[in-house]
Amino acid sequence: MRRREFITLLGGAAVAWPSAGFAQTSFRVGLLSAPAPMTDNSPPGAALIRGLAQLGYAQGRNIVFERRGAEGHLDRLPRLVEELVASKVDVIVANGYPPALAAKRGTTIPIVAINAGDPVGTGLVDSLVRPGGNMTGISDVSAELTPKRMELLKLMSPGLRRVAILWNTDDLGMTLRYRASEAGAKLMGISVQTVGVREPDDFETAFKAMNDDMPDAILMVTDSLTNLNRKRVFDFAAAHRLPAIYEFDSLARDGGLMSYGPDFDESFGRVAALIDRVLKGAKPGDLPFEQPTHFKLVINLKTARALGRDIPPTLLALADEVIE
Numbered sequence: 571m572r573r574r575e576f577i578t579l580l581g582g583a584a585v586a587w588p589s590a591g592f593a594q595t596s597f598r599v600g601l602l603s604a605p606a607p608m609t610d611n612s613p614p615g616a617a618l619i620r621g622l623a624q625l626g627y628a629q630g631r632n633i634v635f636e637r638r639g640a641e642g643h644l645d646r647l648p649r650l651v652e653e654l655v656a657s658k659v660d661v662i663v664a665n666g667y668p669p670a671l672a673a674k675r676g677t678t679i680p681i682v683a684i685n686a687g688d689p690v691g692t693g694l695v696d697s698l699v700r701p702g703g704n705m706t707g708i709s710d711v712s713a714e715l716t717p718k719r720m721e722l723l724k725l726m727s728p729g730l731r732r733v734a735i736l737w738n739t740d741d742l743g744m745t746l747r748y749r750a751s752e753a754g755a756k757l758m759g760i761s762v763q764t765v766g767v768r769e770p771d772d773f774e775t776a777f778k779a780m781n782d783d784m785p786d787a788i789l790m791v792t793d794s795l796t797n798l799n800r801k802r803v804f805d806f807a808a809a810h811r812l813p814a815i816y817e818f819d820s821l822a823r824d825g826g827l828m829s830y831g832p833d834f835d836e837s838f839g840r841v842a843a844l845i846d847r848v849l850k851g852a853k854p855g856d857l858p859f860e861q862p863t864h865f866k867l868v869i870n871l872k873t874a875r876a877l878g879r880d881i882p883p884t885l886l887a888l889a890d891e892v893i894e
Contacts (some may be wrong), residue, residue: 589698595632598636598779600636600638600659600661600662602650603665604644604665606648609637609725613820621841621843626836627842627846636832638653644672647672651677652676660771662680663794663845667692668794682705682707683705685792687712687744688709688746689710700855701859706848706855708749708840709859716750717754722815725884726828731761732786735752736776736790737793737796738766744796768795787814789814790803792821804824804825804826808876808877809856814828819834825875826867828867830866836864837878
């Protein structure tokens, strides 16, 4: 082979893979979640794959996923962490606070956490700037988002005075997210009806509490428990024609009235970038926790019609996506 051809071949390889030698290396990435294992077609899974692809990673070529999900049984998480350790993963992506905590307790393998609430408030890391230990990730911004969510609910329902906040009280990450939401609502002069759940059977009790003292709107704090029972929340809101806002756009696409929260593509794109840095030798504890910077408002017009509500033009004009 001529020298010029050899140099050209090397240059092509540098473009095809994140760094020299990756063509011969297959990295193993553990995906740990509290509900079912993360699939390629799920919103977070698809966003993560897109983010990794932009950095030169592809399944079957230089990356392999080890997927584990607790199916809602959080007591299974420690065993699932053990399985990931046994499968010799290079890094674990922990989606949610319980998976992040289980991974932190169960291994020294690098961890990238997302949707785990405030990582400092929950004690997952020492600080956002220098996390320490074996974890980095994407941090929560609920305190900043609550005022915007309340404004959107007020645009939808100008007479809004009281909002019910539904969250999993057994999830410390979501409890801190609830507290941030409660504080933000009260600063805006909106009273809060606290509606906590711990297991699926608690939802009927929560709905009865709202029935007995009906709020003007609902904010659902999303974790594995509330997400698995989202259809019940949608149905309750529809039965009582209550406007409701959710934290992630997948919930609006699935039947919720509207959502306002971090853009999955950006957030999981940042997760992919952190994975890439770890695989190239960076220590997670030296990588600052990052914060989402792009947010999306999604409105479901079909749900609005079912509620018998017209979406104000001012609210529609703000939407990043409108589902017909």
